[in-house]
Amino acid sequence: MRIEDPRLMTAFRELGVELRPGTSLADETSLGIGGTTDLLRIQKHDSIPGLLTLLDSNHIPHKFLGGGSNLLVGDGELPWVMLQLARPEPDVQIDGNIASVDAAADLGRTVTFCAKNDLGGMEGLIGVPGTVGGALRMNAGAYGMQIGSYVREVKLYRAAARRIETLHGEQISFEYRHTSFAPDDMMLSVKLELPSKPFREILQGIRICNEKRRSSQPLGQKSAGCIFKNPPGASAGRMIDELGLKGLSVGDARVSDRHANFFVNAGKASAKDMLALIASVRQRVHKAYGFDLENEVVVWTA
Numbered sequence: 606m607r608i609e610d611p612r613l614m615t616a617f618r619e620l621g622v623e624l625r626p627g628t629s630l631a632d633e634t635s636l637g638i639g640g641t642t643d644l645l646r647i648q649k650h651d652s653i654p655g656l657l658t659l660l661d662s663n664h665i666p667h668k669f670l671g672g673g674s675n676l677l678v679g680d681g682e683l684p685w686v687m688l689q690l691a692r693p694e695p696d697v698q699i700d701g702n703i704a705s706v707d708a709a710a711d712l713g714r715t716v717t718f719c720a721k722n723d724l725g726g727m728e729g730l731i732g733v734p735g736t737v738g739g740a741l742r743m744n745a746g747a748y749g750m751q752i753g754s755y756v757r758e759v760k761l762y763r764a765a766a767r768r769i770e771t772l773h774g775e776q777i778s779f780e781y782r783h784t785s786f787a788p789d790d791m792m793l794s795v796k797l798e799l800p801s802k803p804f805r806e807i808l809q810g811i812r813i814c815n816e817k818r819r820s821s822q823p824l825g826q827k828s829a830g831c832i833f834k835n836p837p838g839a840s841a842g843r844m845i846d847e848l849g850l851k852g853l854s855v856g857d858a859r860v861s862d863r864h865a866n867f868f869v870n871a872g873k874a875s876a877k878d879m880l881a882l883i884a885s886v887r888q889r890v891h892k893a894y895g896f897d898l899e900n901e902v903v904v905w906t907a
């Protein structure tokens with residue numbers, strides 16, 4: 606979708622919003638898949654209500670893009686514009702056991718920054734690509750921990766109320782890869798309360814998680830992490846592996862040889878290829894095990 610109305614362009618400038626015309630989502634996502642659209646980069650949180658009112662009154666559909674690391678976007682010209690927060694400097698501030706983090710901050714760098722300030726708890730998330738906002742929305746987790754456990758406060762743009770609000774941790778439910786945020790809520794910043802731990806101890810935990818991840822996941826390849834959620838008490842990766850589906854391909858979309866719940870873009874995979882591979886694996890797992898695997902990856906198709 607292209608924005609060409611000069612009045613809108615002036616309004617964006619006044620709001621401090623940068624228009625990046627014809628952005629390829631293949632360049633903005635870790636899967637390297639996705640069509641093209643205009644991207645609006647937001648410099649100041651306070652401009653969001655005005656920007657969204659402007660888009661709505663001009664009938665311009667939009668979606669919020671975080672780090673693009675858990676996302677499969679459709680091919681071709683996309684029928685919505687993308688909104689993305691610019692990352693402020695600094696993006697993490699520490700006060701005692703509280704880390705105040707901007708949603709656009711990189712998750713891994715945040716874990717390391719907190720560690721250097723002797724704040725631990727998030728070691729498992731090292732190596733999870735993406736932004737803190739994306740991790741928050743999905744309640745990202747690994748190696749027995751999840752980010753939701755540490756959330757004390759979230760500042761967000763509530764689309765339903767059309768305003769910026771602050772929620773306390775107890776007002777939000779964090780479940781396995783699911784939260785009570787509405788799909789159109791936009792995470793802006795978070796206060797995490799983290800346990801004190803000496804840097805060296807945290808570093809040891811980080812090294813262990815890094816090693817586990819390196820030995821079991823295809824880190825150097827284009828992927829969106831795990832494609833399916835684990836069904837209660839079962840492992841999607843193990844089931845797919847047991848069916849002998851590692852290496853199964855549709856075009857350049859391929860079930861990883863290293864971890865069967867990672868589907869990689871081995872070249873120039875399209876969204877159509879990846880969606881066909883997902884459907885094929887889901888159907889085979891259903892036939893063999895009776896489980897209907899639910900997507901863990903977020904899919905945006907027209």
Ligand code: EPU
Nearest residue numbers: 747748749821830831833834835840842843846863864865
């Ligand atoms: N397994 C296989 N074959 C495979 C993959 C896994 O047999 O190809 C077996 C493993 O040997 C293990 C079991 O399945 O016994 C579970 O595998 P793993 O420890 O790799 O964990 P997972 O359940 O597949 C989950 C998260 C990952 C997270 C890891 C580590 C989900 C969907 N996945 O994977 O998160 O990194 O645990 O805690 O919950 C993600 O969210 O994108 C993601 C990758």
